[in-house]
Amino acid sequence: MKQIIIIFSLCIFGLQIFGQGGYNRKKRDLIEMHYWKPAGWHFAPGLTYMAPFKPKGENAPDVDPNGRLALYLEVGRWKLFPGGGNVFNYFDYSLAYKRLSGSEKFLDNKSIFKQNFLLGNFNINNVIQLSDYTFIQNSLGVNLDFKFSERMDAHALPEIQNTQRLLFSLHYKFGFGYKATQRLFIIPTLETPILNVKQWERARSDYGIYSSRYRPVIFTVRFAWLLKPAKGDCPPDPRGKNKDGKNFDEMLKME
Numbered sequence: 001m002k003q004i005i006i007i008f009s010l011c012i013f014g015l016q017i018f019g020q021g022g023y024n025r026k027k028r029d030l031i032e033m034h035y036w037k038p039a040g041w042h043f044a045p046g047l048t049y050m051a052p053f054k055p056k057g058e059n060a061p062d063v064d065p066n067g068r069l070a071l072y073l074e075v076g077r078w079k080l081f082p083g084g085g086n087v088f089n090y091f092d093y094s095l096a097y098k099r100l101s102g103s104e105k106f107l108d109n110k111s112i113f114k115q116n117f118l119l120g121n122f123n124i125n126n127v128i129q130l131s132d133y134t135f136i137q138n139s140l141g142v143n144l145d146f147k148f149s150e151r152m153d154a155h156a157l158p159e160i161q162n163t164q165r166l167l168f169s170l171h172y173k174f175g176f177g178y179k180a181t182q183r184l185f186i187i188p189t190l191e192t193p194i195l196n197v198k199q200w201e202r203a204r205s206d207y208g209i210y211s212s213r214y215r216p217v218i219f220t221v222r223f224a225w226l227l228k229p230a231k232g233d234c235p236p237d238p239r240g241k242n243k244d245g246k247n248f249d250e251m252l253k254m255e
Contacts, residue, residue: 046220065212070099161208
């Protein structure tokens with residue numbers, strides 16, 4: 001876990017230098033706060049994969065673990081910190097469904113597990129702007145998972161481990177974002193646990209299933225969009241115009 005934290009810190013430091021020094025001109029704001037709420041919705045379909053680790057040690061069983069792809073779906077909301085934040089720029093929270101699946105082969109027998117979870121996520125996000133339309137996102141968060149169904153096919157394995165019904169983990173996400181339109185952002189993201197709090201296994205961040213261990217890796221494509229102020233809201237610029245005096249609705253139609 002210490003290595004993950006060190007790598008994360010170096011990435012943040014290096015990317016901040018790159019983002020600040022890679023461009024001489026001032027970049028356009030990713031969000032034009034004169035026209036949008038500092039909050040919105042997001043939807044993130046994706047895939048999960050259980051990266052396998054073969055048992056090690058003198059008495060370790062001779063098994064062959066493998067990961068399997070499975071489905072992930074997430075919907076939630078996001079909100080900017082006041083003033084755009086300092087180190088972290090916004091937070092988000094969501095509800096999601098995920099399946100974790102893998103297999104383990106022992107002699108001529110192959111066992112497959114399929115675990116289905118409903119979960120809640122909360123993240124704080126650091127955004128490093130690279131250009132007018134691109135950015136890098138680093139996120140730290142927590143997830144609380146409830147396993148509502150499971151299928152375990154075990155055939156003559158020497159040892160069977162399993163995850164608990166309720167899991168609580170700290171995780172890290174890395175994403176590359178693109179501003180597709182004035183109100184839509186697309187952010188492909190990779191996520192993995194960095195610490196399992198429940199179930200606790202000496203500060204591990206992978207799961208023991210059957211005789212092997214597996215690291216969950218989640219790949220998602222987040223679609224996050226901005227919301228227009230409601231009729232009863234008071235926008236920052238009541239004229240609904242930009243600095244050049246152009247109507248923003250007309251600018252959207254020109255794109």
